[in-house]
Amino acid sequence: MTVDQHLTEFAGLPVRQFEASGAGGLPDAASVAWRVAFDGTTRWHDALLALLDSVDAERITALVVGWWGHDGEDRYPADVLVEVADRLPGLRALFFADVVVEENEISWIQHSDITPLLAAFPQLERFEVRGGDGLTLEPLASTSLRALRFESGGLPGEIVQAVVASDLPNLAHLDFWFGEENYNYGREFRVEDLAPLLSGERFPALRHLGLEDSELQDEIAAAVAGAPVVAQLESLSLAMGTLTDEGAEALLSGQPLTHLKRLDLHHHFLTDEMMRRVRDALPGTEVDLDEQQERDEDWLFVAVSE
Template sequence: MTVNAHLEEYAGLPVAIFDCETEDGAELPSAAGHAWRVLTMFDEAPFDEVFARFLEAVDTEQITALLIGYWGASYDQETGDPVALLTAAADRFPNLRSLFLGDIVMEESEVSWIEHTDITPLFAAFPGLERFDVRGSQDMRLDPVKSGRLKTLRFESGGLPGEIVRAVAASDLPNLEHLDLWLGTENYGGDATVADLAPFLSGERLPTLRHLGLENSELQDEIAAAVAGAPVVARLESLSLAMGVLTDAGAEALLSGQPLTHLRRLDLHHHFLTDAMMERVRAALPGVEVDLDDQNKADGDWRFIEVSE
């Protein structure tokens, strides 16, 4: 599976588009009532030019949700630096609460080809952020950050580097409620280990966490075993170990560990469980919404995560 559709809604708002084809003077929807996606296209106007026109055309002081789409690439004629552009224009977005860096689909760039820089400055430039999503991880850098406002943090990746995972784990995010990490495959830089996840599983640094997603991993069975005894699970409302190579061994570890009946939702979609194990999971969690869609069969010893390249 690849990411093949742009978001039509973000942070509870419909998405409006401002791109390289938006004409000067065009009638635009209300700034406050929409989440705005700003992007260019392959071999078209440079992203910095599109972003500059966006700043002039839209009352950005009213914007609460912003999505940054395709900004170019090293293999394109033009490439932009959205982090630099955003931080330089931070005073133009005093009410920004939700930011998605990289709402980019397969036709624009495969997820593991999306080229990043250091995303750390965004957290200082936008201290009011309550939600931050990022797609792709090539060349991404991140130092530990501090935010008392951030509630949702999501990394979508075909291979999330261990240094990024460790930076998130070392961050000071006392009000974070929702964390998703698409850990990916080592073939695309996903070298995080189960040990790197220990700070999340202990729950000590994330006292308000209610959703934990450790997903899209080649280590899904090992992660499931670690989650089975993790202190953080007792206070979660939802847990996702989806999109990876979960087998009966990982599911057995979950069922043999601490109770999961308090969960509202358990997402295990895209898995390699047998029919018998799927029935055991459902039977063990009668009051839990369990997603076991997308059952796959291994080809010998080969199994695949949902999103890689």
């Protein structure tokens, strides 16, 4: 599977593509999540500046950074956003790199250090980023951030380490797509990197945790099975990865999960019998077991990689 559809909704708002040509009327700046992308003619940073000049930029609350071209064709959008941060005082939600497969493979999206970007917008409540090549992040501190999401075909271990070392007392929603080791460019993620997070000591407000799209899904499930953080969660996702009966057995043998409102395991390699056991064990929980995959001998695959 690849990511082949642009966002149509973000942060509870419909996504509106900004047309730098000026065609058509523009809605109220706060009524949509503005998507800015390279359209083949207007460079990304020029389109962003045009948007800021065309609407009441101080009222923009949500922004979606679309494709900015291949590496070297334009400036890195994070650098541009840092420079204009004072023009976006109302920004509360940012999706960075709404890039689909026809524009670039998820593992080929070229990033850099996003620490200055998050520092420039300390009022951000939601930050989501797609792609991991070149992505770096230092531990951060924020009392505003409530949702954090990393979508990657191969997430560098340093990103996980930086997040779990961060001071985010109000973080309620956290998602990682780990992807394949082939696409983390030598910056390997290890299940041990999750230890501070799973201990329950880092993020007291956390209510949703997604540890997804991993080749190590059974190992992650085993670690989660006894993790103190689970007791504070309302929803848990171990979806999109290579979960087998071994990992599901670990979950069922671990701490009770009946307090969860939702358990997402879609895209998995469970047998029919194990699927039945999971459902029977959690009668009051919404359990997503869609996308059962056929196991081809020992070859297992994640939902999103290259």
